[in-house]
Amino acid sequence: MKKFITSMVLALAMAVPAVGFASEVIKVEKANIDLHNKQSLQRGAKYFVNYCMGCHSLSMSRYNRVATDLGLTPEQVQKNLIFTRTDGELAKVGELMKNGMTAKYGAEAFGNAPPDLSLEGRLRGADWIYTFLKSFYKDPTRPLGVNNTLFANVGMPHILWELQGMQELQHAEAPAEGAHAAANAHAEPKLVLSQPGKLSPTEYDRMVLDITNFLVYVSEPGKLHRQAVGIWVVLFLLIFIVVAYFLKKEYWKDVH
Ligand code: HEC
Missing domain, CATH: 1.10.760.10 (Cytochrome c-like domain)
Structure with a gap:
């Protein structure tokens, strides 16, 4: 096993320069x-x-x-x-x-x-x-x-x-x-x-x-579509943080 790992590491080390253009x-x-x-x-x-x-x-x-x-x-x-x-x-x-x-x-x-x-x-x-x-x-x-x-x-x-x-x-x-x-x-x-x-x-x-x-x-x-959807997802999360914060306050207000 040790030999195998060593040979893999060696192979990788040799491959890296070859990948460069x-x-x-x-x-x-x-x-x-x-x-x-x-x-x-x-x-x-x-x-x-x-x-x-x-x-x-x-x-x-x-x-x-x-x-x-x-x-x-x-x-x-x-x-x-x-x-x-x-x-x-x-x-x-x-x-x-x-x-x-x-x-x-x-x-x-x-x-x-x-x-x-x-x-x-x-x-x-x-x-x-x-x-x-x-x-x-x-x-x-x-x-x-x-x-x-x-x-x-x-x-x-x-x-x-x-x-x-x-x-x-x-x-x-x-x-x-x-x-x-x-x-x-x-x-x-x-x-x-x-x-x-x-x-x-x-x-x-x-x-x-x-x-x-x-x-x-x-x-x-799909890149453009993904980016367009991404903006809405981030907006949703931002709004949800506010809602979640007030919900948390409401649920925990009697606990302390
Ligand atoms: C007559 C055939 C032929 C036509 C037409 C042709 N190519 Fe090529 N192209 C090749 C060959 C063969 C290679 C591989 C070269 C090599 O590996 O030495 C290549 C390689 C490439 C590569 C590099 C691929 C890589 O990453 O290794 C790109 C990019 C490319 N061609 C783009 C184009 C584009 C864009 C056009 C049209 C404007 C085009 N080719 C038209 C034959 C052609």
Whole structure:
């Protein structure tokens, strides 16, 4: 038993550093998501099914739940959100948001299978997802020609490159310009947009923010409802404290 405990402690100690994410060249950016912003969530859902769902499923969400939470009618969902087929038929609004990508095919095609993103919002958090989608850069040494500063040697292609354009990683030794040259000499590597895309950087940021917002919502669809109920529960408890106090006074008044 003692041996077992020692080996468990050792295993844990070894696992802890492995859990930490790869060293980040670029700092994680703050994503100011707003789960109350239905328009942003609707746009995020549309972008997700159009650009991401070919590879990533949301196997813990159903289309009709998303529709109800985001204020969409079943018709709108059928028309705008459903493109995946199971057994040759378009998915129905009551179905789970799955796709046809098998883990085996994903692993063969990309090295690593695209993971299900149902809980990604809770696993990585909004800031990480937002920064990840903004951190792809050109890297001819990689099989797909791109890499990611936040997720080194990522298997995912830069799906949104036509919209964002292509970034390059500029190292500190790259020629710095102007009076700040000396100050820049010790600067950290940074991402520079070398080939503009169809969207301006501001538009691209908004798009990525919408997708992030949607993924965070999906990872905990009941959050807003829970918070709304929570306020009433706390209010009830506050009022009840007063009632309980006077009740206590009334019951005990003859005892002393
Ligand atoms: C062509 C297939 C493909 C498409 C389309 C795609 N991805 Fe990926 N994605 C991948 C693969 C493969 C990985 C796994 C990378 C790895 O582990 O090296 C991945 C990983 C990720 C991760 C990191 C998962 C983690 O925590 O390890 C996130 C987040 C992500 N994708 C989001 C998106 C979003 C958002 C979109 C749509 C804008 C998208 N992906 C579109 C293939 C794809």
